[in-house]
Amino acid sequence: MISTMQRLGAGLALLLALGGVATAQQLRVLNWQGYGTDEPWAVEAFAEEHGVEVVHDYFNSEQEMLTRLRTNPGVYDVVLINSSYTQQAVSEGLIQPLNPDQLSHFEQLDQSLRDHPYLRADGELYGAAWVWGATAYAVNVNEVTPIPTTLEALWAPRFSDRLGWRDDAVESVQLAALALGQDMNSPTDLDAIKARLIALGPQIRTFWSSEDQWNKYMAAGRFDIATYWSGSAARSRKAFELPIRFVIPEEGAIGWFDGLSIPVDAPNPELAHAFIDYLIGPAFYVRWDTEVGAPAPANRGAMAELPEDAFNRAVMGDPAVTGRLTFMAPIPDQRRNRYLELWQEVKAAIVQ
Amino acid sequence: MRCRLAILGLTGPAYLWLLVAVFLPLTAMLYFSVLSETPLGNREPVLTGEHYRAFLEKSVYRDLLWRSLGIGLEVTAFCALIGFPAALALSRAVPGRWREVVFLLVVLPFWSNGLVRTFSWTMVLGAGGVLDRGLQALWPDAPEVDLLFTRQAVVIGLVHAYLPYMILSCYLALQAVDDSLILAARGLGASHWTVFRRLWLPLGLPGLVAGSVLIFVPVIGAFMEPRILGGPAGTVIGTVIEDQFTQTFNWPLGAALSFILLAVVLLILLLAYPLRQRLERVT
Amino acid sequence: MILLGRVFLALVLVFLYAPIVVMMVMAFNASPLYQLPMEWSGRWFVALMDNRRLLSASGTSVGLALATSLIATSLGTLAALAFARYTFRGRRLLQILLLPPIAIPWLIIGTSLLVFTFWIGLPRGWPALLVGHVALALPYTVILVGARLAVVGVELEDAARGLGAGPWQVLWRVTLPGLLPGIAAAAAFAFAVSFDQFVISYFLAAPGTSTLPVEIYSAIRKGFTPEINAISTLIILLSMALLLMVARLYRFGGSR
Numbered sequence: 008m009i010s011t012m013q014r015l016g017a018g019l020a021l022l023l024a025l026g027g028v029a030t031a032q033q034l035r036v037l038n039w040q041g042y043g044t045d046e047p048w049a050v051e052a053f054a055e056e057h058g059v060e061v062v063h064d065y066f067n068s069e070q071e072m073l074t075r076l077r078t079n080p081g082v083y084d085v086v087l088i089n090s091s092y093t094q095q096a097v098s099e100g101l102i103q104p105l106n107p108d109q110l111s112h113f114e115q116l117d118q119s120l121r122d123h124p125y126l127r128a129d130g131e132l133y134g135a136a137w138v139w140g141a142t143a144y145a146v147n148v149n150e151v152t153p154i155p156t157t158l159e160a161l162w163a164p165r166f167s168d169r170l171g172w173r174d175d176a177v178e179s180v181q182l183a184a185l186a187l188g189q190d191m192n193s194p195t196d197l198d199a200i201k202a203r204l205i206a207l208g209p210q211i212r213t214f215w216s217s218e219d220q221w222n223k224y225m226a227a228g229r230f231d232i233a234t235y236w237s238g239s240a241a242r243s244r245k246a247f248e249l250p251i252r253f254v255i256p257e258e259g260a261i262g263w264f265d266g267l268s269i270p271v272d273a274p275n276p277e278l279a280h281a282f283i284d285y286l287i288g289p290a291f292y293v294r295w296d297t298e299v300g301a302p303a304p305a306n307r308g309a310m311a312e313l314p315e316d317a318f319n320r321a322v323m324g325d326p327a328v329t330g331r332l333t334f335m336a337p338i339p340d341q342r343r344n345r346y347l348e349l350w351q352e353v354k355a356a357i358v359q
Numbered sequence: 360m361r362c363r364l365a366i367l368g369l370t371g372p373a374y375l376w377l378l379v380a381v382f383l384p385l386t387a388m389l390y391f392s393v394l395s396e397t398p399l400g401n402r403e404p405v406l407t408g409e410h411y412r413a414f415l416e417k418s419v420y421r422d423l424l425w426r427s428l429g430i431g432l433e434v435t436a437f438c439a440l441i442g443f444p445a446a447l448a449l450s451r452a453v454p455g456r457w458r459e460v461v462f463l464l465v466v467l468p469f470w471s472n473g474l475v476r477t478f479s480w481t482m483v484l485g486a487g488g489v490l491d492r493g494l495q496a497l498w499p500d501a502p503e504v505d506l507l508f509t510r511q512a513v514v515i516g517l518v519h520a521y522l523p524y525m526i527l528s529c530y531l532a533l534q535a536v537d538d539s540l541i542l543a544a545r546g547l548g549a550s551h552w553t554v555f556r557r558l559w560l561p562l563g564l565p566g567l568v569a570g571s572v573l574i575f576v577p578v579i580g581a582f583m584e585p586r587i588l589g590g591p592a593g594t595v596i597g598t599v600i601e602d603q604f605t606q607t608f609n610w611p612l613g614a615a616l617s618f619i620l621l622a623v624v625l626l627i628l629l630l631a632y633p634l635r636q637r638l639e640r641v642t
Numbered sequence: 643m644i645l646l647g648r649v650f651l652a653l654v655l656v657f658l659y660a661p662i663v664v665m666m667v668m669a670f671n672a673s674p675l676y677q678l679p680m681e682w683s684g685r686w687f688v689a690l691m692d693n694r695r696l697l698s699a700s701g702t703s704v705g706l707a708l709a710t711s712l713i714a715t716s717l718g719t720l721a722a723l724a725f726a727r728y729t730f731r732g733r734r735l736l737q738i739l740l741l742p743p744i745a746i747p748w749l750i751i752g753t754s755l756l757v758f759t760f761w762i763g764l765p766r767g768w769p770a771l772l773v774g775h776v777a778l779a780l781p782y783t784v785i786l787v788g789a790r791l792a793v794v795g796v797e798l799e800d801a802a803r804g805l806g807a808g809p810w811q812v813l814w815r816v817t818l819p820g821l822l823p824g825i826a827a828a829a830a831f832a833f834a835v836s837f838d839q840f841v842i843s844y845f846l847a848a849p850g851t852s853t854l855p856v857e858i859y860s861a862i863r864k865g866f867t868p869e870i871n872a873i874s875t876l877i878i879l880l881s882m883a884l885l886l887m888v889a890r891l892y893r894f895g896g897s898r
Contacts, residue, residue: 067864344607354594373721380755380773388758444647453647463885468658474862475858475874479661483661526654532789572744573744577841604753
């Protein structure tokens with residue numbers, strides 16, 4: 008008995024040691040999984056240059072990102088915030104102003120994004136514009152012919168039980184608004200939107216809530232057409248070799264751009280600036296898009312360095328296409344809660 | 360006097376722990392449930408009953424509660440139907456040496472981590488999964504088996520996860536039954552069925568009831584299995600509550616819904632209490 | 643009849659193990675997207691050795707489970723003894739108060755602990771996790787030891803007392819040894835409850851201090867590879883060994 012207890016005690020000590028928190032200096036980043044900042048080569052390059060380990064935590068929705076920031080003060084150094092949420096983060100006192108002087112690539116950023124009011128407050132800069140893209144849908148080119156060109160096509164009988172849909176209230180409402188011709192940023196008829204979404208029920212095979220799920224479902228043939236993001240589509244095609252094509256519909260698509268921010272009590276603000284500077288630079292971006300697949304860059308120079316037929320340069324660089332995008336505006340709390348409620352009701356109605 | 364000291368000393372530590380870990384937090388959450396918003400930084404919430412009102416006014420929350428209760432009952436029933444006979448078989452049909460081995464085998468799934476078990480079911484149940492392919496291999500014209508993202512998938516996953524609890528609970532009760540009782544009954548000419556009905560069932564009932572409680576309660580608050588196995592069909596009151604805490608940051612609403620769920624659970628347990636009393640008297 | 647029982651039991655075991663076997667087999671599939679047909683490979687086990695996140699979470703889980711088992715079994719045995727061997731006013735009330743951790747869905751216990759620690763400004767992580775886990779395991783340990791106590795009966799103790807043994811002697815040499823199967827069951831159960839615990843850990847884990855179930859859930863929700871299968875396979879094999887060791891010591895199957 009005693010020797011067993013001794014053995015157990017030693018084992019416990021060993022395991023507790025394993026379970027302890029690492030002591031090397033860390034830069035903690037909060038981002039979507041697989042969204043550039045956690046690329047092994049990027050992390051390694053930065054670690055080598057600055058002697059710091061880059062550690063990631065992930066979220067599946069902007070809501071979750073905000074909650075993580077709220078409930079973990081003083082933990083994260085860098086956080087990715089969709090520009091339509093930056094103002095909310097500022098007003099809640101979650102992020103701190105950035106110092107553009109510490110960002111050597113700042114001047115290279117496209118002016119309309121760099122100086123965008125969504126990223127600024129009280130004359131201070133709160134987010135460094137990083138990438139932008141569209142939300143619409145992607146299709147499996149091997150299974151779907153002809154390739155549709157409208158949002159309305161999602162409701163077509165030929166896609167019955169073949170559609171994948173992101174389980175997100177805001178995105179769903181906005182896509183339905185676009186399909187109905189309403190202003191996606193202030194829809195006038197929520198009841199019509201709700202009805203349209205419920206009508207989508209028979210089309211939907213599965214909901215998805217992470218890029219990883221999307222890839223696995225598409226690879227398994229679970230759905231042939233699904234809502235998706237442009238940058239993620241690029242990555243699914245290049246890194247995972249899925250036979251897909253991203254479609255920017257005639258009625259329009261949701262436009263967005265993301266900014267990199269620093270939370271208010273970040274443990275390493277200097278290093279955070281350095282990491283952000285690296286990320287918005289052309290070296291990082293070009294390698295990211297050509298090797299993995301990425302959304303469009305805010306850095307004009309980086310865009311110019313891409314091969315001419317790259318999706319981001321050919322399609323996203325085309326004004327005729329980008330003219331169809333409606334960029335996401337910040338959503339006040341009350342309206343967002345209404346969207347969340349609506350979406351819960353839609354899901355409850357759709358279920359078999 | 361020594362008696363009282365002994366009782367205090369024996370029960371004190373456990374209950375102190377429960378006070379800090381359960382009762383005080385519940386009180387905190389009760390307070391949160393009547394706040395208008397999560398008290399954080401520069402927000403100034405006020406007292407309000409709006410979240411409880413929301414439950415009464417909006418049918419979606421009630422419907423989801425019903426669904427959770429239904430799933431809970433279904434899972435508990437299946438676990439009882441499968442678990443009790445299994446425990447009986449384990450205690451009576453397996454010779455001593457093997458019993459230990461089989462018992463260990465039954466208990467081992469506890470250790471295999473509920474999440475991975477749940478996610479393994481996604482590989483078994485979906486179209487193109489093990490079940491589908493296996494059926495196609497045996498019977499090439501079979502229709503496609505796609506159980507994933509249905510209520511059935513959630514039930515299967517939950518039964519699989521909680522069955523060992525029932526088997527263990529019933530086994531502990533059945534194992535203590537005196538052999539001589541059974542021998543006497545058989546000697547008096549009782550059939551297997553009569554022995555089961557009049558001896559095994561009543562004597563094993565405490566285990567059955569305990570197991571049912573151990574299963575029903577976690578299941579109605581479950582959100583992990585419904586999310587992973589149920590997809591849209593997996594929206595239950597548990598997932599909505601979880602959303603409030605991890606996504607929408609509407610903690611007061613989550614707290615209010617939690618208390619409503621709690622009230623329902625307590626109601627059911629209160630109804631089951633007389634049953635328990637009667638059992639205690641019998642055994 | 644006996645045959646029927648064995649067949650049924652065998653089927654139940656198949657049901658319990660089929661997904662686990664599938665999960666283990668898929669740990670050896672080279673495709674990161676779980677695509678079939680199988681391409682046998684051990685790459686995920688190799689990749690695991692570099693996965694600091696998962697290894698750290700495993701360590702936390704095991705350590706936490708051991709601590710929980712120790713504390714919960716001790717506290718639970720003491721309380722069970724009080725209930726079985728003494729009658730006192732308020733006994734019924736105390737027994738009822740033991741119900742909340744079982745009677746309340748873990749979701750509610752987890753979220754209320756989150757709210758509580760948030761409100762009083764306590765950081766989440768190890769202490770909060772331990773508090774929650776032990777609280778969850780306590781009722782089970784009290785019930786399991788109590789069940790054994792109810793069955794063991796007082797005759798032996800009375801006999802020992804009659805032969806002149808003092809209360810401590812009765813406790814150590816008669817009661818506890820007779821209780822051993824119950825205590826062992828309680829300890830094993832408490833370990834399982836803690837190790838497998840997902841819900842409470844989900845709300846109480848902090849960045850940097852996470853348990854294995856929470857990491858796996860995060861991975862499933864956000865992005866995962868068969869590394870998850872690999873570590874689960876290892877954990878099962880490890881716990882099999884652990885369980886066999888415990889069984890050797892305490893003879894689960896049998897003593898009546």
